[in-house]
Amino acid sequence: MDFGFTEEQRMVQEMAKSFAEKEIAPYVEQDEENHYYRREILSKMGEMGLLGWSMPEEYGGNGMGWMEAVTALYEIAKVHTSWRLSISGNCWGPAMTILEYGTDEQKKKFIPPLLSGEAVGSFAMTEANSGSDVGSMKMFAEDKGSHYVLNGSKMWISGGHTSDIGLVYVCTEEGGGPKGLSCFIIDYNNTEGIERIPINKKVGMWSAPTSELVFENAQVPKENLLGPVNKGFPICMWMLNNTRMGCATGAAALSAAALEGSVAYANERTQFGQPIGKFQLVQAQIAEMKLEDDAALQLVYRAAWLKQNKMPSQQQTSMAKLYSCKAAVNAANIAMKVYGSYGYSDEYPCGRWLRDAKQFETLEGTSNIHTTIVAGIELGYQPNR
Amino acid sequence: MNIVVLLKQTFDTEAKIVISGGKVDPTGVTLVINPYDEFAIEEALTLKEAQGEGSEITVVTAGGDVAEQALRTALAMGCDKSILVSDEALDGADEWAAAEAVAAALKDVEYDIIFAGRIAVDDASGQVAVRVAEALGIPSVSSILKFETDGTVATVTREIDGGNEIIEVPLPAMLTAQKGLNEPRLPNMMGIMKAKSKPLEKKDLAAVGKAAGDVAAKFVIDSVSLPTPREAGTILKGEAAETAPELVRLLHEEAKVI
Structure with missing residues (x-):
């Protein structure tokens, strides 16, 4: 068992982090305020090869698989959750499904523009x-x-x-x-x-x-x-088992963002003559976030690993999605408490984290649906696909 | 055209620096390519693209095995091959020793031009590149902001007090990059995939024709300390008109800025 990154995965992480800091972070606040979809970010993602996961190079794929994809998506979603949708919307949704079920003509016509970012999916x-x-x-x-x-x-x-x-x-x-x-x-x-x-x-x-x-x-x-x-119907279920990784990874990333923000704030904010991180009740909040965030990320990586190795992954994908969504909502909720009144203002991103976290419990299978998938497979009512 | 880039792996500029046992503790710190060296890489890539087929970039560093990461990233950005000079005898190397080792490694490399960063953000000594130029017997220009070449002469611009100076320098030459020279690219996914199959040659001192005694550091670091933490500011309470005289007094008598 290996918990480390390969050299390529390390570079993917470094690159996606730098990409998010350079191309996405400068616009987060103004785009949130204006409810604006910045189309050119998708084009840039395409140019950098950030939309071509697990896809053949002949259609513009980047030659990398699920582990690298979730690593990149995690770094992007940590900066702005809205952009986690791009990889599902272009690659794991339409492009990957057309690759699996499409004719040669469909693959040649529709996949390349989705992977290059020329088209939005x-x-x-x-x-x-x-x-x-x-x-x-x-x-x-x-x-x-x-x-x-x-x-x-x-x-x-x-x-x-x-x-x-x-x-x-x-x-x-x-x-x-x-x-x-x-x-x-x-x-x-x-x-x-x-x-x-x-x-x-x-x-x-x-x-x-x-x-x-x-x-x-x-x-x-x-x-x-x-x-x-x-x-x-089976095509749809096959597709959802892939796109749900976008939810799971995006949710784990949101919980990480809320944790990182809370840690920085707890070290910086002073009350009663010391940083609030020194108070045990705040420490309990940080520990709870850290535990859940780490567990969520491990579930995401395990599901990605199964997909990378073409093994059954439906139950593990649902577990990753279900747990990451819980972790995201809880982390956003706790962050709001750690930040106190400032968390309730627009000055800090707590409000955005909380708003964005709530989507995860509904999109691409509600938490109730994922609970029934996990239990159904465990009880032997349905196979793990 | 044969282009060489000198590179140093440094701490991430956002890293929290911890000193332990009289040294900066590298445990758990993210290592990156020195930001000024990224400008050097970008300039080399731009030159290579302008030159077209037949140009090649060799990126060179000295350091431990972990420095391979920085070289792989440079290869992913588009450099073609790399050399890591790595030897236990270089642990604790000073700028002179590092320059000797790198210059020795370049003896077997063809080069028309060498780019490097102006300084490394960790120790900021700004010595290695110019020392390498000296050892190789080639001219060097530091802190360039603009670069052009016709293949035999480089025309570079550097900022001086109150303006810019334009320097023509015959090639081969060492040019060190200042912030503002360009905007370094990120490696794309295809570049990352290709990086693992590009050459990364690891050489110890013997392989570059040096012995441990040839690169013994010429100076010893006595101690390392963190900057004094910034003290909390003073807030003058009261109406602006009432507090202004006190503010003026403090600025004049204590801060001594007016």
Whole structure:
């Protein structure tokens, strides 16, 4: 067993940290305030190879795998949680799923721009009345011979109105259900009949766009069907098992950011004639954050290691996501207490940590869903895939 | 064109410095490429790109095995090959000894130009690069802010009191980089992947034609101490008009700045 980094992983960590400090950190405050998505950061990530994880070099992949990917994502998310979505949105969501299930033409057409950052990616399952119960979605694609016609709407789609290429899961059988869903690749810039509405009022993730998508007789060519018709549900589950690593890693990074901030503040803030870190009650808070943060990160790395080695990882991914999300919310909550009144002001990032931490308990499988996955696999009700 | 970059691995500038047993304790400290040496690497990469095919950058350092990390990072940024001069006899080397070892390693390397950082941020002595130039018998210009070359002469700009001076220097020459020369790039993922297959040659003193006695340090460090912690400021309480005379008195009599 080896807990150390390889030489490449060390360099990836150093590079991602420097990238986040140089290209993301200077804009965090102003972009949060303006709820602004700084598109050029994604382009720069693409240029640096930060979007091409576990992908072949012929499509623009960077030749590195899951361990390096979570290492990089962790450093980026520590600086600004909103940017943790970029790797899921471009690489682990659409690009990796197209690589697994797509035709040669689909791979050649859609993967390179997603990995280079030329295109913004997204994926869409959730509807107004269909969240955890993915199979209950209603949006429908009708087979018209040469093409499909899509009608219906999607809600809470990360990057929905900013993306160029996205996967959309819809019913292709009357009544839908897990055996009646299919996955389509949508070329948003060249498809008529899609209205994309930004959702501007949300608790956190202010620099990461969220959208409602309304499809009205949107024509999608047959060659954009990903995988066989009516096999969208297993494709979706396969994809989520990858993209959830973005949540797990992003949450672990947020808890680390809250911990690092709290440690610095506890050493600097003086009360009763000494730094507040000298008080045992504050020490208990720091220790709790440290323990949970470290445990979260180890779970993230273990799940990444399983994926890197192509071993079953669904349970470990859910454990990583479930625990990291708890750690993130708890760390953000404790940070607010350590910082005291200053934590409640905009001067310090405690408010952002707390706002952003809450997303993790809902996105890409609620904590309840992940609890049932962990237990279901443990009890033998479902295999670990 | 054959380009050489001299590099030193230093503590991260954000590292908390701890002194133990009369020495700076390296335990748990993140090590990085000296920031001024990053300017040197960037200038070398820019020159190589301008020269096109056939140009090559060799990056050279002296230090322990851990210095391999700094060389790999330089290779990931785009340098082509590297040399690490590593020998127990260099533990505690002073600037003269380090320069002798590096200059000896360069005897087998072809170079048209050598870039280095102006100073290292750890000891800030600023001696090694110019000492290497002296040992190699080539001219050196320190703290350059701008660089151009036609292949035989380098035209460099350096800041002087009240303005800039432009110097023409025949190649080969040693040029040390000042902050402002360029904006160093980060290694990208492809560069990191390629770095592991690029040459990293490790040489002990014997391999560069020196014996331990040739590089015995010429000075001894008696003691190392941390700067005195900054004292807390004084806050004058009261209305501005009331406290102003006292502020003026303190600035005049105690701080002696007015």
